[in-house]
Amino acid sequence: MQRPTRAVFETPAYHSVRRSLTTEVVDALRQQIETDELKVGDRLATEAEMVQRFSVSRTVVREALSKLQAAGFVETRHGIGTFVCEAPGRALFQLDPADVAGSIDALAVLELRISLETESAGLAAARCDKTQIAAMRRALNDFERNLGEANGTISPDIRFHLEIAHATGNRYFVDIMTHLGTHMIPRTRLTATQIPPxxxxxxxxxxxxxxxxxxxxxxxxxxxxxxxxxxxxxxNSRERLRRAQEGI
Known part of the structure; x- marks a missing residue:
């Protein structure tokens, strides 16, 4: 029997431990990529294999893969696997997403995103091409296919917003969004109070x-x-997070 989907508020201690484990996985995989132990086009181990290798949960593995994807190190092909990307896709803007912790920080990030992404959407509308639109649509389709699993929607959510940033033609929009990674998604900060499936x-x-x-x-x-x-x-995202904080 499938366990119900849960979303809860993280305690500082819980978040700190999970963030540390996620960072360890990210650093290990990134080192393999940067030393060419994993080359462009190579397929990464499966989630199950990484869970065993690093002795962590699937949530930690998924967060690590999302961070690597957001940073341009890997790409996930639906139903196939996760593969190492070409180096030019990697961002230069140095904003450490590890500094963004907890729902209070997530509200602050949303304030930043409101000013940043409002303009990026306008620029994308003026500058995008059909290929970029198709990439946005694929992200939305992947999101819809994963509605039954909360964690499964995080990667396509990030991809959608990153595709908009790419469509601006301004790399600095991409760099900022890339380094926020999973922390740009408010629901990743919810982990302690059960929400009915x-x-x-x-x-x-x-x-x-x-x-x-x-x-x-x-x-x-x-x-x-x-x-x-x-x-x-x-x-709306800011309001949903605020209401979740207050248990409404």
């Missing part, structure tokens, strides 16, 4: 519906609507 599935559905509205506006080339849709999405 039906309610959480509805939450994820609403998030992706907002994503679709952003993508639709970008695809139409409607910069004003893209800015409005992105701003509304991030304000």
């Amino acid at each position: 039906a309610r959480y599935a509805d939450y994820l559905t609403r998030v992706n519906r907002e994503h679709e509205q952003i993508c639709d506006a970008i695809e139409r080339g409607d910069a004003d609507s893209a800015r409005t849709a992105m701003r509304l999405h991030l304000i």
Whole structure:
């Protein structure tokens, strides 16, 4: 029988331990990539194999892979695996996502994102091409396919926002978003109070519906609507996180 989806508030101690384990996995895999032990195009071990190798949970492995993906070291191909990317995709902006801890910091990150991503959505609408739109759509489709598993939506969520950043044609949007990694996603900060599965599935559905509205506006080339849709999405994200903090 499948266990119900849970979302809970993290205690500082819990978050610190998990962050440390995640960092260990990231550092180990990154070293393999940078020393060419893992070469461009190589497939990484499966989640199950990494769980055994590093003696950590699947959540830790997934967070580590999400960070590596956000930093441009790897890419995940749905249903196939995770592969090492070309080096040029890696960001230079040095903002340590390990500094972003807990739901209070997540609210501060959302304030940053409201100003940053509102404009990036407008620029993407003016500058994107069909290939970039297709990449956004793939991320949304992957998100929808993983609605039944909360952690499964984190990677496509990050990919969607990163694709918008890429579509601006301005690498610094990409660098900032890349180094926020999983910490740009508010629900990764929720881990202590149970949320009923039906309610959480509805939450994820609403998030992706907002994503679709952003993508639709970008695809139409409607910069004003893209800015409005992105701003509304991030304000809604901030409100959802605030309500979760308060147990509403």
